[in-house]
Amino acid sequence: NAGVTQTPKFQVLKTGQSMTLQCAQDMNHNSMYWYRQDPGMGLRLIYYSASEGTTDKGEVPNGYNVSRLNKREFSLRLESAAPSQTSVYFCASQDSQTYEQYFGPGTRLTVT
Amino acid sequence: GQSLEQPSEVTAVEGAIVQINCTYQTSGFYGLSWYQQHDGGAPTFLSYNALDGLEETGRFSSFLSRSDSYGYLLLQELQMKDSASYFCAVRPYQAGTALIFGKGTTLSVSS
Numbered sequence: 001n002a003g004v005t006q007t008p009k010f011q012v013l014k015t016g017q018s019m020t021l022q023c024a025q026d027m028n029h030n031s032m033y034w035y036r037q038d039p040g041m042g043l044r045l046i047y048y049s050a051s052e053g054t055t056d057k058g059e060v061p062n063g064y065n066v067s068r069l070n071k072r073e074f075s076l077r078l079e080s081a082a083p084s085q086t087s088v089y090f091c092a093s094q095d096s097q098t099y100e101q102y103f104g105p106g107t108r109l110t111v112t
Numbered sequence: 113g114q115s116l117e118q119p120s121e122v123t124a125v126e127g128a129i130v131q132i133n134c135t136y137q138t139s140g141f142y143g144l145s146w147y148q149q150h151d152g153g154a155p156t157f158l159s160y161n162a163l164d165g166l167e168e169t170g171r172f173s174s175f176l177s178r179s180d181s182y183g184y185l186l187l188q189e190l191q192m193k194d195s196a197s198y199f200c201a202v203r204p205y206q207a208g209t210a211l212i213f214g215k216g217t218t219l220s221v222s223s
Contacts, residue, residue, distance in 0.1 A: 031209040033211075042214055043213040050209050099162075101147075103156070
């Protein structure tokens with residue numbers, strides 16, 4: 001049972017480049033989330049998907065887009081990367097019975 | 113809006129008891145959660161309080177008082193491996209299923 005997987009683990013981009021962060025979960029959870037974590041800032045919600053086919057903005061959505069491809073997969077896209085998007089990105093899914101969120105290992109992104 | 117306040121750092125020695133407080137301002141929420149994150153790792157779930165009172169899970173306990181807008185995580189018999197960051201989080205009524213996290217408390221346990 002893999003839980004939540006994320007790819008890639010590390011990425012370096014130049015300003016203006018685009019990329020997609022991939023996330024998949026095998027726990028049959030309806031809800032999935034994308035967070036960014038910066039030093040001293042805790043976890044900030046970028047976008048979430050309460051169920052397949054729906055997405056909603058979180059606290060810091062600007063500069064990002066998401067796709068809930070199916071129940072398993074939820075991707076995050078940076079269309080034109082900026083240095084301010086240098087961060088660690090975590091994907092998570094939530095058990096609707098216990099409200100426990102399960103996190104992936106994270107993607108460490110640096111934008112130069 | 114919603115905000116959660118936690119101390120930024122706490123230090124303690126092995127074997128001691130430490131309490132990490134979380135005060136919040138939110139118009140209404142379903143419950144208070146706690147997550148642990150070791151340096152370089154992913155957050156992992158510790159506890160969830162849907163109702164007021166104390167929830168105990170081994171060495172860890174969590175408490176919620178909605179009337180006081182306050183909760184805490186209590187760690188007993190501290191071990192070196194408990195050195196980590198601890199985050200409280202709430203699921204506000206208006207946020208659907210999303211969690212709002214505090215900025216975290218870094219716990220350092222020394223021998």
